[in-house]
Amino acid sequence: MNTASRADSAPIVSVRDLRVTFNGGKKPVSAVNGVDLSVARGETVALIGESGSGKSVTLRSLLRLHPERRTRIEGRIEVAGEDVLALGSRALADYRGRVASMIFQEPLLALDPVYTVGQQIVESIRRHERISPAEARKRALELFERVRIPSPERRLDAYPHEMSGGMRQRAMIALALACRPQVLLADEPTTALDATVQIQILLLLRELQRELGLAIVFVTHDMGAAVEVADRFAVMYAGRIVEEGPTREVIRNPRHPYTLALMQARADGAMEKGARLASIPGAPPDLAQLPTGCAFAERCTFVQPACLQSRPEAVELGGGHRARCLRTDATAQAVAQSARATANTSILLTETA
Amino acid sequence: MIFYLLRRIVYTIPIMIGVAFFCFLLVHISPGDPLVSILPPDASIELQKQLMKLYGFDRPWFEQFATWFWRALHGDLGTSIASGRPVAAEVMRAVGNTLMLACMATLIGFLFGGLFGFVAGYFRDSWVDRIASALSVLGVSVPHYWLGMVLVIIFSSWLMWLPATGAGPGGSGEWAWDWAHIQFMLLPAITMSVIPMGIIARTVRALVADILAQEFVVGLRAKGLTDLGIFMHVVKNAAPTALAVMGLQLGYLLGGSILVETVFSWPGTGLLLNSAIFQRDLPLLQGTILVLATFFVVLNLLVDVLQTTLDPRIQRS
Numbered sequence: 001m002n003t004a005s006r007a008d009s010a011p012i013v014s015v016r017d018l019r020v021t022f023n024g025g026k027k028p029v030s031a032v033n034g035v036d037l038s039v040a041r042g043e044t045v046a047l048i049g050e051s052g053s054g055k056s057v058t059l060r061s062l063l064r065l066h067p068e069r070r071t072r073i074e075g076r077i078e079v080a081g082e083d084v085l086a087l088g089s090r091a092l093a094d095y096r097g098r099v100a101s102m103i104f105q106e107p108l109l110a111l112d113p114v115y116t117v118g119q120q121i122v123e124s125i126r127r128h129e130r131i132s133p134a135e136a137r138k139r140a141l142e143l144f145e146r147v148r149i150p151s152p153e154r155r156l157d158a159y160p161h162e163m164s165g166g167m168r169q170r171a172m173i174a175l176a177l178a179c180r181p182q183v184l185l186a187d188e189p190t191t192a193l194d195a196t197v198q199i200q201i202l203l204l205l206r207e208l209q210r211e212l213g214l215a216i217v218f219v220t221h222d223m224g225a226a227v228e229v230a231d232r233f234a235v236m237y238a239g240r241i242v243e244e245g246p247t248r249e250v251i252r253n254p255r256h257p258y259t260l261a262l263m264q265a266r267a268d269g270a271m272e273k274g275a276r277l278a279s280i281p282g283a284p285p286d287l288a289q290l291p292t293g294c295a296f297a298e299r300c301t302f303v304q305p306a307c308l309q310s311r312p313e314a315v316e317l318g319g320g321h322r323a324r325c326l327r328t329d330a331t332a333q334a335v336a337q338s339a340r341a342t343a344n345t346s347i348l349l350t351e352t353a
Numbered sequence: 354m355i356f357y358l359l360r361r362i363v364y365t366i367p368i369m370i371g372v373a374f375f376c377f378l379l380v381h382i383s384p385g386d387p388l389v390s391i392l393p394p395d396a397s398i399e400l401q402k403q404l405m406k407l408y409g410f411d412r413p414w415f416e417q418f419a420t421w422f423w424r425a426l427h428g429d430l431g432t433s434i435a436s437g438r439p440v441a442a443e444v445m446r447a448v449g450n451t452l453m454l455a456c457m458a459t460l461i462g463f464l465f466g467g468l469f470g471f472v473a474g475y476f477r478d479s480w481v482d483r484i485a486s487a488l489s490v491l492g493v494s495v496p497h498y499w500l501g502m503v504l505v506i507i508f509s510s511w512l513m514w515l516p517a518t519g520a521g522p523g524g525s526g527e528w529a530w531d532w533a534h535i536q537f538m539l540l541p542a543i544t545m546s547v548i549p550m551g552i553i554a555r556t557v558r559a560l561v562a563d564i565l566a567q568e569f570v571v572g573l574r575a576k577g578l579t580d581l582g583i584f585m586h587v588v589k590n591a592a593p594t595a596l597a598v599m600g601l602q603l604g605y606l607l608g609g610s611i612l613v614e615t616v617f618s619w620p621g622t623g624l625l626l627n628s629a630i631f632q633r634d635l636p637l638l639q640g641t642i643l644v645l646a647t648f649f650v651v652l653n654l655l656v657d658v659l660q661t662t663l664d665p666r667i668q669r670s
């Protein structure tokens with residue numbers, strides 16, 4: 001029992017000092033600048049942050065989906081014991097979909113329009129396993145039942161454009177699970193859906209994750225959803241994870257000024273897709289020309305001269321909660337103050353009532 | 354599907370009537386005396402009137418059209434003024450030859466154009482792409498007949514590998530699919546294939562580049578497909594449009610080969626039209642144009658149906 005739990009505690013996804021640079025344009029763009037991320041088996045991690053902070057790039061790096069020629073990936077990515085950045089092209093193709101697979105934001109665009117959904121699932125299964133088409137189709141049918149698509153037999157023969165958005169996303173999930181991967185990567189899996197359908201899809205993901213022991217990394221702009229589903233939060237800014245920790249801990253007790261700003265701003269839609277944080281003056285730094293110090297310093301209210309010298313290292317705050325900031329104390333104070341303020345108003349309210 | 358097909362066929366009926374009317378009118382209003390080619394210059398007015406009556410040229414045009422159209426429906430396109438043989442037989446023989454040539458040219462154009470286009474689209478902006486694009490522009494812009502003559506000079510006069518003109522050894526005779534006959538077809542087919550090759554190459558290049566830029570290709574990679582697997586998806590996505598373009602090109606080649614057929618003396622509809630025009634052989638001219646137009650309409654129908662069956666996104670309504 002004890003040994004088993006120790007084996008389980010080895011992370012299934014381990015990213016060390018990941019740096020991704022795109023060389024296509026005039027200047028190289030450093031989209032990811034030293035991301036460290038560990039995900040345990042059966043754990044769900046939410047990646048959050050403003051538009052352009054490098055969430056999708058990080059996620060896609062885990063499957064090495066960036067254009068090979070124009071992209072430089074440095075660091076180390078290990079998934080289920082595989083050294084992802086060292087895989088040859090054949091081994092990489094074997095790894096994709098079988099060890100880790102991906103759910104895309106807009107399944108209508110991510111599925112081939114001229115093949116039926118069933119064909120695409122069967123193709124995926126037969127790519128990784130030696131089984132007959134009939135057996136593969138049976139598996140596809142089971143998957144459709146598992147993700148609760150009504151009249152699954154008929155839906156297998158539908159083309160992507162013939163399904164509703166919610167059904168399509170379920171089909172996409174079925175496709176991603178077709179080869180029983182251990183890690184599921186989801187890039188804004190619900191952004192393109194109606195609010196009610198969003199909740200259903202999130203609940204489905206949570207349920208599948210429990211049943212199959214999946215590790216999930218998902219990108220979202222919906223803090224409410226993230227709180228419901230994620231065990232852990234990782235907040236990204238300018239290509240780095242500036243704060244991470246257990247969900248409740250990060251929500252209640254943010255220690256990075258950027259996270260605090262996100263929490264305060266979420267009420268007015270600052271986490272919508274494509275939005276910049278209007279409540280913080282200034283804009284995120286140019287990724288082609290990053291400052292030497294903390295990338296957030298320019299917009300930070302607690303900034304000190306030391307912040308501009310070098311990029312802050314991670315500060316351990318206990319219980320797996322860490323933040324890359326020199327002023328975690330100042331943020332903590334601000335949180336405590338605002339908590340007192342709300343407490344005071346509620347006392348006042350109860351007294352007048 | 355059946356209903357869709359039936360409806361499409363019914364739609365072509367008015368188109369065909371219109372086309373027939375247009376063919377007739379076009380030839381009818383063109384200037385010149387239709388009998389000039391067979392009447393001796395010193396023929397008497399009497400003889401001229403008699404012949405006009407024999408061919409029916411003295412009756413009002415709508416009556417002529419009605420008779421002509423009614424007979425055409427029964428496969429009778431009249432008699433050639435120049436040769437005295439039935440127009441239908443002449444046209445059908447020429448159509449056979451042209452069809453053969455056009456199919457061969459389209460096939461060559463599609464194979465090489467598709468290949469160039471695919472490679473160019475796959476390796477967009479590489480040197481392969483630039484060469485393929487330059488070649489396809491050249492293919493579309495180079496004049497047909499000029500290229501034909503250059504090919505004749507190189508392969509017939511200098512190298513003496515292939516015959517220059519005709520459609521078989523010893524002038525006429527039946528066509529056969531052996532080297533002795535096929536070698537006559539190669540030069541005209543290659544000459545004619547250049548335009549469809551260029552157009553298909555450009556179409557396929559644009560298609561492939563467009564498909565590869567779509568998100569679902571990332572999706573295919575993400576599920577572990579190799580380049581070969583992705584290639585199959587690209588082909589299936591590109592096929593409906595590429596085949597449609599090929600079909601239209603075949604249609605153009607069926608009627609548009611007057612110059613090439615004349616350069617190579619290939620006994621097809623182009624050569625037939627050419628002689629019909631120069632001999633003022635009205636029945637032959639009308640018949641040939643009508644048959645060509647019919648081919649074009651039928652081919653369009655086939656292309657539409659094919660595209661609809663291949664692409665699930667096109668609604669059959």
Ligand SMILES: Nc1ncnc2c1ncn2[C@@H]1O[C@H](COP(=O)(O)OP(=O)(O)OP(=O)(O)O)[C@@H](O)[C@H]1O
Binds near residue numbers: 053054057058274
């Ligand atoms: N293939 C690419 N080539 C060049 N630059 C890229 C490429 N992909 C992403 N980028 C750049 O990297 C940066 C990070 O992009 P990324 O898509 O990861 O942001 P994101 O956090 O997912 O934002 P969003 O919330 O809008 O999805 C952006 O500035 C983007 O322009």
Ligand SMILES: [Mg+2]
Binds near residue numbers: 055056057187219
């Ligand atoms: Mg994104």
